[in-house]
Amino acid sequence: MRLNRQRQIVEAHDIRLESQIGEAERFGDLMRRMARENRLAMVSALVILLFILGAVFAPLLSPYSASEMDMLHRLSPPGAGHLLGTDEGGRDILSRMLYGSRVSLLVGVVPTLLSMALGAALGMLAGFAGGWIDALVMRLADIMLALPSMLLAMVIMYTLGDGLINVFLTLSLVNWASVARIVRSQTLSLKKSEYVEAARVIGVKRPVILLRHILPNCLPTLIVLFTLNVPAAILTESSLSFLGLGVQPPNASWGLMVNVGRQYLYNAPWLSFVPSAAIMLIVLAFNFLGDGLRDVLDPHLKNN
C-alpha cells in the first residue's frame, strides 16, 4: 500500500519533471531561439546543408566527369571553363570536390556516431555501475587520451591496414574516450538527483533507469559533442590522408586531394588550396554551429 503510494508520487514527480522540461523549452523552441540570437550558427547550419546537398547530388551537379582524364587541359587554373581549375590529370576539380565531399563528410559523421555511441555507453556504464567497472573503463580512457590522436590513428591504421572501412573504424576508436569521460561525469551527478534516487528506492530496474532517466538527460550534451566532434574527425581524416595513410585512390577525399596536389604546389597551388579551403569552411561551420548549440542546450559544457 505504502509502496504503491510512493510509486504514484514518484511517477507524478517524474511526469512533472519531464513535462516541465517540455513546457519550459522544447527542442524546436530552443532551435528557434538559437536562430534568432545566433545568426552565425544559422548561417553555419545553412553552409553545412549546402555541403550535404552537394555530396548527395554530386552526379547531377558535376559539370564534368570526376574520373575522366583530359591530358590537353592539365593543371589549368580556375576560370571560365573549369570553375576551380583542373588537376594533374586534367580532371575538373569542382567535380572531384563534389565527389570527394561524399567521403569527407561521411568520414566526419559515421565514425563520430560510432564513437559517440561507444563513448556514451561506456560512460553511462562506468558512472552508473561504479566500482571496478568504472575504474577499468576510465583507465582505458586515460590510456586512449594519453596517446596523441594523430599517432593513435596512425598506429590503428597500421594495424587494420588501408581501406575506407578501416579509416572509419580508426576514427571511431580514436574519439570515444573523451565522450566517455563527459558522459560519466554527467551520469554521476544525475545518479545523485532526487528522481533517480526515488526510482531506485521503489525498485525500478537499472537498465530502465539508464534508458528512461539518464540517457534522455545526457542527450543535449551528446548533441553538442556530436557537432563538435564531427569537424575533429574531418580534420583527423584529412591529416591521415594528407600523409598518405588514410583514404587511398581510387577513393577520393579532400585530404587525399591536398596530398596529391602538394607535388604541384608551386605551379598549380589551387590543387591543394581548394580542398584545404573546403575543409576549413566545413570545420568552421561545424564549430560555429556547435558553439551555438552549446550556448542554448548545455551552457555548463563550456568549461570542459
Added chain:
Amino acid sequence: MKQSLLRRFIQAVIVLLGVALMIFIMLRVVPGNPVATMMGEHADIDTIQRMTAELGLDQPIHVQFARYVLDALRGDFGTSYSMGKPVSQLMAAAFGNTLALAVAAALFAWVVGIACGIVAAVRKNGLLDHLFMGFSLLGVSMPVFMVAMLLQYVFAYHLHWLPISGVDSWKGYILPAIALGWNSAGSVARLVRSTLLDVLQQDYIDTARAKGRGQPGILVLHALRNAMLPVMTMMAMQLSSLLSGAVITETVFSINGIGRLAVQAISGRDIPLLQGTALFTTLVVVLGNLLADSLYAVLDPRIRREA
C-alpha cells in the same frame, strides 16, 4: 600536496605501461610475419626462422612484452628494421629537431596568444577584439597542412623571405614554428581573453581600485596573475601536444623529427621504430600533463595548502 603528486605520478606510470601494452598488442596482431616482411621476398625459410628466434619473436607474447619493457627502461627500444640502426639512436637524433621546433612554436603561440588575448579583453568588443578573435577561430579551424603550405607558398616560394624547407639555419624554424603554433596561439588567445574578462569582474579588482591602483597596475598585478592560472595549465599541456603533434609540419617542411620518423616507420612497416616513437611521444605527453598539474599546484596557493 606531495601525496597527491605522488598519486598522479603512479597513475602516469600505469597509463604509460597501458599504452605500451596496447601498442605492443596492436602491432603484434598485424597479419604477416614481420621478419619475413623485413627480409624481403627472397629470404629462405631457415633464415627467417633463425632471425625470428634471435629477435625473440617466437616467445609467448607476455614474455616478449616483459622483455620489451625491461629493455626500454634501459633505453633500448630494439633495432629499426628499415634503417638497421638502434631505434633509440634514431629517436635521439630526431628529438633535437622536434624539441627545437616545439619550443619555437610554443614561444610563438604563447607570446602572440597572450598578447592578443590581453588586448582583446581590454578592448572588449573593439575592432582589435573582433579581429583577433576572428583570427583565432580561423586558427582552430584551419588544418595544419593548410597553414604550413600557405606559409611556404607565400613567404618562401613567392617572397623568398625564408627557406622553403630544412632547418640548416635558425631561419628555417620560423615558418614551421608559426604553422605548428598557429592553432595553439588561437586557443591561448581565447582562453586569456575569457579568463581575463572573468577575473576583471571579480570583487578583488574593485578592492584594488578602491586602494588607488590604476588600470595598468590592476591588469598586471592583480588580474593577470589570477588569469594566468588556467592559461599556464593549458600552456604546459600544449607543450606536449606541440611535441607530439608535429607530424604534419615536419612532413611539409622536411624536418627530420620524431613525427616524420613515425611516418617513415609506417611506410617501411618498421614495427620497432613505430613502437618506439609512439611510446616516446606518449611519455612526452604524460610528462607534460604531470607538469601541468604540478605547475597549477605551485602557482595557486589555495591548492598548494590543500592535501
Added chain:
Amino acid sequence: MEPMTLRAVGLCAGIPTQKGEIRAVNDVSIDVPAGSIVGIVGESGCGKSMTARAIMGLMRSPARMTGGEIWLNGRDIARLPERQRRALRGSEMSMIFQEPMTSLNPVMKVGRQVAEAVRLHANVSRQEADRRAVEMFEAVGISDAASRARCYPHQLSGGLRQRVMIAMAMVCRPKLLIADEPTTALDVTVEAQILRLMRNLCDAGTSILLISHNLGVIAQLCDYVYVMYAGRIVEQAGVIKLFDHPAHPYTRGLLNAVSSLRRGGERLDTINGVVPNLLRLPEGCSFSLRCDACEARCAQEMPELREIAPGHKARCHLAEREAWS
C-alpha cells in the same frame, strides 16, 4: 556649521539600456560630518550601493555617474580627471565591501595587499610598507599579526578577512571610510566585533558612511540615517528621531517589519507589493503603489524632500510638520 568630511549634492547615476536609462541614483544629497557615522538604509536594488560606488568613483561599466557634486574635505572631486581621483582613493577615502571572501586577491599574501595600499600613496620602502601593514593588523585587532600577514586569504576566516579589508582601507589614515554591507556575510558574533571596531575607528577621527539593509546595524552604529527607496532619499533624520518618529510610510513599514519579528508575533508585518521597476516608476510618488495611505495627489505628483523638523526631512505629501520644539 560643523565641518563636513563628505558632502554629496544632487548625485545622479544610471545604467543606459536599450529601453532607456535606468536611473538607479536620482538626485541624492548626503552629508557626512567629520567624526560621525552616517548610514544609508534600504532594500536591495534601491541604489544605495551605487551611491557608494559613485562617491568612490568605482562605477562598473556600463553604469555611470550622470550628475551631481561630490565635496570631499571641501573640494569638489566629481569632475577631477581619473588620475587625480585615483590618488584620493585609499588615501583620503576608502571602501570595504560586503564579501570578504571574494574581495581579497586569492594569489597574494594579505600583508602584501595591505602594504600595496601603503606604497601606492606613500613613498616608502617595501620593508617600511610591510611594517606599517603589520602595525595596522594589530590596530584592527588581528592577533599574531606578523604571521597572519604572511597568510593567503583562503587561510583566514571571514571575520579575519574583513579585518584585513578594514586594515587595508585604514592604513593610509583616510578621512572617510565607506562600508558597503560590511557585516552581511558574517555571523552574528563576528558582526558585533566588526561593528565595535568601526565604532573605535570613528572615535579615532574617521568619518564613516555605512551602507546596510539591516536596521539593527544602523541603529547600533549610526548618528544620522538616510532612507533610500527606488533611487531617491525618502527620509533622513538623526538615528533616534528616525526610529522614534518615522515620518515616511516606507520607513514605518521597514520598522514595523523588524519590530513584528522582535515581538515574535503571529504575523510578520510586511510592506505590500514589490520593489518597483526603475524603468517604469509610477508618475507620482515612487512608493504610492505600495503605500497604505496613498491619496489622489500621491499618484500624480512626486513629493519634495521637505524639512518637517530640524534635521529631519521626508519625501511625503502626508508627513506632518512637527511642532518646533
